[in-house]
Amino acid sequence: xxxxxxxxxxxxxTASGKSALALELARDLPGTVINADAMQVYRxxxxxxxxxxxxxxxxAPHALYGVRPAREPGSAAWWRGAALxxxxxxxxxxxxxxxxxxxGLYLHALTAGLSEIPDPGPAARAEARAxxxxxxxxxxxxxxxxxxxxxxxxxxxxxxQRIARGFEVWRGTGRGLAAWRAAGGTGGPGGWRFAAIxxxxxxxALREAAGARFAAMLEAGAVAEVRALLALGLDPAVPALxxxxxxxxxxxxxxxxxxxxxxxxxxxxxxxxxxxxxTWLRHHALAxxxxxxxxxxxxxxxxxxxxxxxxxxxxxxxxxx
Numbered sequence: 001x002x003x004x005x006x007x008x009x010x011x012x013x014t015a016s017g018k019s020a021l022a023l024e025l026a027r028d029l030p031g032t033v034i035n036a037d038a039m040q041v042y043r044x045x046x047x048x049x050x051x052x053x054x055x056x057x058x059x060a061p062h063a064l065y066g067v068r069p070a071r072e073p074g075s076a077a078w079w080r081g082a083a084l085x086x087x088x089x090x091x092x093x094x095x096x097x098x099x100x101x102x103x104g105l106y107l108h109a110l111t112a113g114l115s116e117i118p119d120p121g122p123a124a125r126a127e128a129r130a131x132x133x134x135x136x137x138x139x140x141x142x143x144x145x146x147x148x149x150x151x152x153x154x155x156x157x158x159x160x161q162r163i164a165r166g167f168e169v170w171r172g173t174g175r176g177l178a179a180w181r182a183a184g185g186t187g188g189p190g191g192w193r194f195a196a197i198x199x200x201x202x203x204x205a206l207r208e209a210a211g212a213r214f215a216a217m218l219e220a221g222a223v224a225e226v227r228a229l230l231a232l233g234l235d236p237a238v239p240a241l242x243x244x245x246x247x248x249x250x251x252x253x254x255x256x257x258x259x260x261x262x263x264x265x266x267x268x269x270x271x272x273x274x275x276x277x278x279t280w281l282r283h284h285a286l287a288x289x290x291x292x293x294x295x296x297x298x299x300x301x302x303x304x305x306x307x308x309x310x311x312x313x314x315x316x317x318x319x320x321x
Contacts, residue, residue: 004191005192006195006316007192008096008195008313009099009100009194009292010025010098010196011036011100011198012198013201013273013281014210014274014277016209017199017201019033019056021197023059023060026095029095030096032060032086032097033060033062034062034063034064034090034099035064036106037100037106038074038239039243041064042068042070042239042243043069047217047220047222047225048222048244051065051066061090063086063090070229070234070238071234071238073161073239079109080114083099087192104281111292113188115181118172127168128167129164131143132167132237137158138157138158140160140164141155141157141163143167148178148179150176154178154280165177193293196294196295197295198281200278203271206274210271210274214245215263248269295313295316
């Protein structure tokens, strides 16, 4: 019977306390914290993505934080390969891999595999990009909703890159992106077994935490961080320019809104994202029980992490492969 190594997943919406819990586990087990957040991979966005601090990183090994320049968009396929390499390195060092993040698509790609979506072809790609440039993301989102409502429903009307991707897949394959993904992935990675903890604090607590965190980000230099990002002259479609707080602070730097208004809009946008994120994590992100063991599916945060849950983690880690 092939050997199967243990790995943990600490998932949850923005501001749920998952990074603190992952760090606590990494110190106790010991383990390596591996980033599973799509925005925390960009090196220019330490403050606004709430990446672990230098003092956090000194307490336990961390991987895949700030490893890509903002001009090079990440993807689920790239992240999956990088995460598997980081997991192997952690195991070789005698540490438990601890995947930490709230990007459901990344976690699903890791545990269930990637959907085999056919290449839509250059003509469909060119048409999607041309329509995006001519109509703008919101109008293209409306067109996508008319032909592929399932995919459109999962996308923000301002998410230009993913809207164009959804349209090109439908145009080039005759089938929506959501339908291709629902058809199933290539399967989880051989040699690994997963256990997951999903944090799910009350929405009011998340809104309060998001507001406090954004205020702290402003004090830590978030405006200067966005100013430096904009100075790079990036393609407007790159994901880093859509990170929480970037569009709002960019509008402030252009003189369109006050800093207080930018903060208010950023916190409100984060609240809407948290709702979508929690729904995705609840219904889609993690593979079925035969691939991911739910140690404790719903706890409100680090303060509810009990000795009983830690004992269950230890049993999972030492269970026969």
